[in-house]
Amino acid sequence: MKVLLINGSPNAKGCTYTALSEVEKTLNQEGIETEIIHVGHKDIRGCIGCRKCKTTGKCVFDDIVNETAPKLAECDGIVVGSPVYYASANGTLVSFADRLFYSANCDKTMKVGAAVVSARRGGTTATFDELNKYFTISNMPIASSQYWNMVHGYTPEDVYADKEGCQIMRTLGKNMAFLIKSIQLGKEQYGLPEKEEHIFTNFSR
Numbered sequence: 153m154k155v156l157l158i159n160g161s162p163n164a165k166g167c168t169y170t171a172l173s174e175v176e177k178t179l180n181q182e183g184i185e186t187e188i189i190h191v192g193h194k195d196i197r198g199c200i201g202c203r204k205c206k207t208t209g210k211c212v213f214d215d216i217v218n219e220t221a222p223k224l225a226e227c228d229g230i231v232v233g234s235p236v237y238y239a240s241a242n243g244t245l246v247s248f249a250d251r252l253f254y255s256a257n258c259d260k261t262m263k264v265g266a267a268v269v270s271a272r273r274g275g276t277t278a279t280f281d282e283l284n285k286y287f288t289i290s291n292m293p294i295a296s297s298q299y300w301n302m303v304h305g306y307t308p309e310d311v312y313a314d315k316e317g318c319q320i321m322r323t324l325g326k327n328m329a330f331l332i333k334s335i336q337l338g339k340e341q342y343g344l345p346e347k348e349e350h351i352f353t354n355f356s357r
Contacts, residue, residue, distance in 0.1 A: 153228045153332050154185040155264075156220070160234035160245030161192040167270040168192075168233045170308040174318050175231055175268065178325025184332065187223070191216055191248045192234075198247040205255035217251045225258035228332045229295070231324075232283050233268040239275030241282050253286050261291040261344055264331045266324060269302045270311070276302040291345075293335070295328035297321070 157176055161168035169188070176186045194216055204212040211217050224230065232249060234241040241249075253260075265287030269276045280300050287294050301324055303317030304310070312318060 153183070153336065154187070154226065155179055155229040155231060155328065155332070156223055156227045157186060157188045157231045158220075158233060158245070158248070159188055159190045159192060160232065160242045160248070161270070162242070162244070164190050164193065165308065166235070167303065167305050167308055167311045168235050168268070170305075170311040171268050171270050171303045171317070171321050172231060172233045174321035175266075175325040175328070178322045179329055182326060182329035184228075184329050189216075189220060189223075191220075192242055192244050194244065194248075196244050196247045196251075199250045199254060205257070209257040211251050211255040213251070217248060217255065220248075220252055221256040221258070224252065224256050224260070224263075227263065228336070229264035229266070229328055231266045231268055231328070232286065233270070234279060234283060236269060236271035236275035236279050239278045241269075241279050246282075249283075249286050253290060259344075261347075262335050262339065263290075263292050264295050264328055264335065265290075265292040266295040266328055267301055268321070268324070269300075271302065271304060272306045273304065276300065276304075293331060295324060295331055297324040297327060 157172045234245045267283035269279045297320045304314050
């Protein structure tokens, strides 16, 4: 069993990474393999809606999105972490996630998702809500913690001083590991939920 952790901060070892590391350590203790992928410093353009991925199985822009897609197909869970920029996720991360979740040619059903947010002060709940939407549109259950998955601080040292925030990350790791293991048992006994043919409705006159 494996979880991908996406670092959406431009800082490789900053506050977002510190929060993700707390989750990662707990997942490892629970026997879950992990990989942190740093995307926040990359030159990642947004989706242009060309829909080429629907025929080729990959994004027309051949960058870290296409490198990550096979890993998403193979993993059992994904944690998406972002700093707060103007009460929103980092734009680079949003471009990455938009293209990854749209172009990845794999069934994401019952892969466990979780969002982690880092801020000096405010905007965390708006960003947390923004990131969770990638999971809810993909048939993915969301791992929660004892509070919203956020830490506060301007430096990694500040994050470690946020004792409650670090505990939230550890609890998230434990809950995520439990969900992944439970879903694995459920798939072995019951299989994945049966799906109806997808209905698309356009709300236009």
